[in-house]
Amino acid sequence: MLTRELTINNKSGLHARPATLWVQTASRFRSKIKIKRGGSVVEGKSILGILSLGLSAGSVFELLVEGEDETEAVATLEQLMIDLENQDR
Amino acid sequence: MNEKIWRGLGVSAGRAAGPIWYLKEFQADAARETPTDRSVEEELARLQQAITRTERNLTSLEEQVKAEQGEEVAQIFAAHKLLLSDPSFIGEAQQRLQKGQLSAEQALREVAEEAMQMLRSLEDPYFQERAVDVQDVLVQLLRNLQDTQEKVSDLFPKTGNYVVLADELTPAQTIALPKERVLGFIVRQGGKTSHTAILARTYGIPALVGVAEGWEDLRVQKWIELDGEEGWVRLSAEGHITSADNGLWEEDISSQSGSLQGMILAANIGSPGDLPLVQKFKAQGIGLYRTEFLFMGENLPSEEEQVEAYRQVIASCAPQLTVIRTLDIGGDKKAPALQLPQEKNPFLGVRALRLTLRRPELFRQQLRAIWRAAASGPTAIMFPMIATLEELAQAKENLWAARDEVLQDGHPVGELQIGMMIEIPSAAWLADKFAAKVDFFSIGTNDLTQYMLAVDRENTELAELYQPYHPAVLGMIARVSQAALRSGIWTGVCGEAGGEALLAPFFSAVGIKELSMAPGSLAKVRTTLAKLELSLAEREKLVESVLACASTAEVQEVLQSFYPLS
Numbered sequence: 001m002l003t004r005e006l007t008i009n010n011k012s013g014l015h016a017r018p019a020t021l022w023v024q025t026a027s028r029f030r031s032k033i034k035i036k037r038g039g040s041v042v043e044g045k046s047i048l049g050i051l052s053l054g055l056s057a058g059s060v061f062e063l064l065v066e067g068e069d070e071t072e073a074v075a076t077l078e079q080l081m082i083d084l085e086n087q088d089r
Numbered sequence: 090m091n092e093k094i095w096r097g098l099g100v101s102a103g104r105a106a107g108p109i110w111y112l113k114e115f116q117a118d119a120a121r122e123t124p125t126d127r128s129v130e131e132e133l134a135r136l137q138q139a140i141t142r143t144e145r146n147l148t149s150l151e152e153q154v155k156a157e158q159g160e161e162v163a164q165i166f167a168a169h170k171l172l173l174s175d176p177s178f179i180g181e182a183q184q185r186l187q188k189g190q191l192s193a194e195q196a197l198r199e200v201a202e203e204a205m206q207m208l209r210s211l212e213d214p215y216f217q218e219r220a221v222d223v224q225d226v227l228v229q230l231l232r233n234l235q236d237t238q239e240k241v242s243d244l245f246p247k248t249g250n251y252v253v254l255a256d257e258l259t260p261a262q263t264i265a266l267p268k269e270r271v272l273g274f275i276v277r278q279g280g281k282t283s284h285t286a287i288l289a290r291t292y293g294i295p296a297l298v299g300v301a302e303g304w305e306d307l308r309v310q311k312w313i314e315l316d317g318e319e320g321w322v323r324l325s326a327e328g329h330i331t332s333a334d335n336g337l338w339e340e341d342i343s344s345q346s347g348s349l350q351g352m353i354l355a356a357n358i359g360s361p362g363d364l365p366l367v368q369k370f371k372a373q374g375i376g377l378y379r380t381e382f383l384f385m386g387e388n389l390p391s392e393e394e395q396v397e398a399y400r401q402v403i404a405s406c407a408p409q410l411t412v413i414r415t416l417d418i419g420g421d422k423k424a425p426a427l428q429l430p431q432e433k434n435p436f437l438g439v440r441a442l443r444l445t446l447r448r449p450e451l452f453r454q455q456l457r458a459i460w461r462a463a464a465s466g467p468t469a470i471m472f473p474m475i476a477t478l479e480e481l482a483q484a485k486e487n488l489w490a491a492r493d494e495v496l497q498d499g500h501p502v503g504e505l506q507i508g509m510m511i512e513i514p515s516a517a518w519l520a521d522k523f524a525a526k527v528d529f530f531s532i533g534t535n536d537l538t539q540y541m542l543a544v545d546r547e548n549t550e551l552a553e554l555y556q557p558y559h560p561a562v563l564g565m566i567a568r569v570s571q572a573a574l575r576s577g578i579w580t581g582v583c584g585e586a587g588g589e590a591l592l593a594p595f596f597s598a599v600g601i602k603e604l605s606m607a608p609g610s611l612a613k614v615r616t617t618l619a620k621l622e623l624s625l626a627e628r629e630k631l632v633e634s635v636l637a638c639a640s641t642a643e644v645q646e647v648l649q650s651f652y653p654l655s
Contacts, residue, residue, distance in 0.1 A: 015215040016222075017161075020168040047168060048177045048204050051219050054211040079550055086553055 001066040002074050010084040013056035018084050023047045025080050031067025033077075092323075095307050097275065097300035099320030100286035105272040105295050105332050106314035106325045110251035112241065112258065132186050136179075136193040139233040144173050146229065149385065150261060152423075156359045156379055158291050158607060159585065165222070165260045165284055172226045178204060193234055201227040218279060225259035241265045250330055252313060256304075260284040268292050269365030272332045273315050275322060277304050289317070291609045293370065297322060349618045350597045355412075355605040357583060361401040366608040374409030374467075376531065376605020377583040378402055380455065381417055384424045392454050399462035407466030412531065412581070412605070413459055414510065415452070415484075417441040417473040427451075436545060441474035446483055456491035463503025471508040471531050476515045481526055510583075511569050512536035520569040524576035530569060531605075534584025538562050556641040557586040563644065564636050567599040574600050581605055590617040591648050595635055598628035621652050 008014055014022060026033050026045045033044030035053065037060075042049030044063070055061060065073050127135075147166050155163035172178050182196040191199075205220040241262045245251075252273045253266065263274075263285060271294055276285050279298035289296035295317030300307065307313075307322060314325035355376030356367045360383075367375065383390045383398055390398070403411045418424045419432075419440025427448075432438035445452035459470055472484045485507065495502050511517050512533035520530065534557050539546045541562050544554040556562070566582070573580040581603035586592050588606030590613045596604060597618065604614060623631065631651055638644045 012215055013213060015213070016168060016219060017164050020164060020171060023171050024167070043176055046175045046177045047171045048175050048207075048223075051216055052177075052207050052211075054213055054216050056213045056215070076550075083550055083552060 001064060002070045003065075004063045004074055004078065006061055006063055006078065006081055008055050008057055008059045008061075009081070010087070011057050013059065014050060014053075015056075019047055019050050021080060021084070022050060022077070025076060026073070029065075029067070029069050029073040029076075031065050031070045031073045033073065034064040036062040036064060095300055095303050095322040097297035097320050097322065099296075099316065099318045100298050101274070101289035101294060101296035102318040103273075103293070103295035104314070104316045104318075105252065106312070107250050107252050107272040107330045107332075108312050108327075109254050109308075109310060110246060111308055112244070112253060112255040112262070114256055127192075129186060129189050132191070132193045132196075133183060135234060136182065136186065136197070139193070139230050140173055140179065142233040143226070143229045144170060146233075146261075147173070150264065152385060153359060153382060154264065156357075156382070158288075158609070162287060162291060165287075168222060169226050172223065178223075178226075194231060197227060197230055197234075221257055221259060221279065221284065224257060225261055228259065229261060242267065245270075250332065252315060254308060258285045260288060263288045267365065268294065269369055272330070273297075273317065275300055275307075275315060277301055291607070292366070293609055293612065349615065350621075350623075351602070352593070352597050352618055353581075353603040354611055354615055354618075355410075355581070355603055356608045356611065357587075357605050358402070358608075361398055361405075363608070364402065364405050367406070370608040370611040372608060372611055374406050375402060375411040376581050376587075376603050378411055378413045379417065380413060380415065381424070384416060384418060384426065387426060389426045389451075392458050395455060395458035396461045399459060399468075400465045403462055403466040403468050410467045410469055410506075412469040412471055412506075412508070412583075413462075414471050414473055414531075415442070415455055415459075416445050419444050436539065442472050442480060442484060443474060446480065446487075449487065452487055453491050453494065456488050457495050457498075460492050460495045460502040460505065461500050463505050464501045465503070468503055469506035469508055469529065471510055471529075473510045473533070474513065474536075475509050475523075476513045478519070478522060478526070481509060481523065485526075510536075511580075512540065512584075514541050514565070517565045517569050520572035521575065524573050524578050527578065529578050530573050530580040532566055532569060532580065532582045532584065532601075534562070534566070534582060534586035537565065537584070538586075541565065557584070557589075558592070558641045558644045558648075560636065560638040560640065560644055563592075563595065566596075566601075567632060567636060570600045579603070588614060590614050591645070593618050594621050594623065594652060595631060595648065598623065598632050617652070 010018060023045055035042050035044045035050060037053045040053060042053060063077060147170050151163050151166035154166065178200060182200045185191055185196040185199065186193060201223050204223045208220040209217050211217055242265045245266060250270045250272050252275060253271055254275045256277045258276050273294060274285055274289050274296035276298045277300055279285055285296060285298060295315060297315055297317055297320055310324060312325050312327045313322050315322045353373045355374045356372035357377040358367060358375055359379045383395060399413060418427060419435060419438060439447065475481050492502055506528040508527050508529035508531055509523065510533045511530045516523060535546060538555060538557045542554055542556060542559060544551045546555050570580045579602040582596055582601055583605040587604040588610030593604060593614050634647045635644055638647060
C-alpha cells in the first residue's frame with residue numbers, strides 16, 4: 001500500500017468539477033483508493049464520499065492506494081492535483 | 090405602487106418583468122413508495138432498469154450540452170453519471186433493498202435524503218450546493234422507476250412568457266424549459282456557483298438565487314419585476330412584460346449595426362430546438378449546424394426526417410445563410426446506431442468525412458436530404474476533417490451524384506455553397522490549393538489546436554497544453570484566411586475561439602468574414618467589435634504583433650494591450 005499526504009491548492013477546493021475529475025481519474029485504476037481526513041475515511045472512487053469530506057482550499061488529506069497499479073494511480077492523482085492548481089492561474 | 094421588495098443573490102445580469110410561473114417540486118406517487126409485495130430481486134431489477142434509463146438520458150443531455158454550451162456546463166451531467174455508479178449512493182440503496190421490506194423508491198429516497206443532509210451540513214457553500222445534484226439524480230431515478238412521462242416542458246404553459254419561480258431548479262429541468270419564453274429565474278435555494286446560475290448566464294436570462302426570506306409570500310404573487318445584477322424582485326403592474334434582451338442588447342444592436350467591421354456574427358446549433366436562442370440573440374444566420382445529434386439516437390434518421398430537420402433551420406434563418414456540416418461522428422462523439430468499432434486512437438481514426446466516405450449509403454442519404462432542404466433558403470454545405478485534396482474530390486463526387494439522384498426521384502433541389510472545414514494542419518498548410526476547389530473555408534479551432542499542438546483535448550492532464558491562443562495556431566489561421574482572400578473565397582471561424590471576445594478583433598484584422606459561436610456568446614463579441622474602431626494601420630500592427638509572439642502568454646498580453654476587456 002502507498003500513502004501520500006496531499007494539500008488542496010486550487011482555490012475552490014475539491015468540489016463539483018474537480019471532484020468529478022478526481023473520481024473519473026481514480027476509477028481508471030483497479031487499486032483500492034481511500035481518502036482519509038481527520039477521523040473519516042472515504043472511498044476515493046465515490047463522488048459523494050469525496051464531497052462529504054468538504055475538502056476546500058488548504059485542506060490536507062491522506063491518500064491510501066493499494067493494488068497492482070498503485071504506483072501509477074498515485075502518480076496520476078498527484079499530477080491531477082497539480083493540474084487543478086495550474087488551471088486556476 | 091407597492092413598495093414590497095425581496096432580496097436575493099443576483100447571478101445573471103439583466104432586468105425583466107412578467108407573470109410568475111411556479112414550478113412545483115416533483116412529488117413521486119406516495120403509494121408507490123410504501124413497501125410492496127414484490128420480491129427483493131424484483132425491486133433490485135426495477136432499480137437497475139431505472140439506473141440504465143437515467144444513465145442513457147444523462148449521456149444524451151451531456152452530449153447535447155457539450156456541443157451547444159461547451160465543456161463546463163456539460164460537466165454537470167458527467168458528475169450526475171458518477172452518482173449513478175457511486176457505491177455510497179446506489180450501492181447503499183441496493184444494500185438497503187437487500188434487507189427487504191423497502192421499495193426501490195423508498196430506498197433511493199432514504200439514501201438521497203441522507204446524502205443531501207450531509208452536503209448541506211458542510212461549511213463551504215460550494216459543497217452545500219451539490220445537494221441539488223443529488224436531488225436532480227433522485228428525481229430522474231424516481232421518474233424512470235415510475236415511468237412518469239411528466240416533464241417540466243409539458244407543465245410549462247403552452248403560450249406566453251413567464252418568470253420561473255422554483256424552490257430548487259435542477260439542470261435537467263432548466264435545460265428542458267423553452268428558454269425563449271423564460272423571462273427570468275428566481276430560485277429559493279442556491280448560490281453563485283449553482284447550476285441555475287451557470288446555465289442562466291449561458292442563456293443570457295436574468296436570474297436570482299437564494300431568495301429565502303419572504304418566499305411563501307413571493308410565491309403567490311402574480312406579476313413581478315426582477316434585476317439579476319442588483320439582486321431584487323418587486324411587484325410590477327400586470328400586463329407589463331419585458332425581457333433582458335430587449336433592454337440590454339437591443340440598444341447595442343441598433344446603435345452599432347453596420348459598424349462590426351463587416352464581420353458576420355452567426356450561431357452554432359445542434360438541432361432545430363436551438364432556433365429560439367438564435368433569434369433571441371439575433372444571430373446573422375447559422376455558421377455551423379451540427380448534424381450529429383440526429384444520428385446519436387437508437388435509430389438512424391430517415392431521409393425524410395433529415396430533410397425536415399434541415400428545412401426547418403434553413404427556412405427559419407432565410408434570407409440569411411445556414412451552413413450545414415455533414416456528419417462528424419467518431420473521435421469524442423459516439424453513435425450507437427452506427428455500431429462503430431472501438432479504435433485505439435479515435436481522434437486520429439475513422440471520424441467525420443473519413444467515416445462517411447466509407448459508408449457511401451449513409452453519406453449519400455444525408456447529401457440528398459441537404460440538396461432537397463436547400464430549396465427552402467440560402468444553404469451551404471461543408472465537409473469536416475479533410476486532410477487531402479483527394480478526400481475533397483471524393484466528397485464532391487458524392488455530392489454531385491446525390492444531386493442527380495434527387496432529381497431522378499423528382500424532388501426539387503436548391504443551390505449550395507460548397508465549403509470545407511479547416512482543422513487538420515495539412516489542409517491548412519495547403520489552403521491555397523484547396524481554395525481553388527471550394528466556395529468557403531470554416532476553421533474549426535478546437536480540432537486545429539488539438540492537431541497542431543498534438544494534444545488530446547479530452548485529456549485533463551494536458552489541459553494546460555491545449556492553447557487556442559498559441560501563436561502557431563493563430564499564425565496558421567492568418568495564413569488560411571490570406572490564401573482564401575487571394576482566391577476570392579470567404580473564411581469563417583466556428584470553433585470555440587470564434588466566441589472569444591478577446592480574439593474577435595484579431596480575426597477581423599486577418600480578413601475572417603464570419604464568426605460562428607454558441608448563441609450565448611454573441612452579445613459579448615458583438616459589443617467588443619462594435620466598440621473597437623481600428624484603422625487599417627492599427628489592424629496591420631495588431632496582426633504583426635500577434636504573429637511576432639513566441640507564446641500563448643505573450644499573445645494574450647498583446648491582445649489585452651490593444652483592447653483591454655473589462
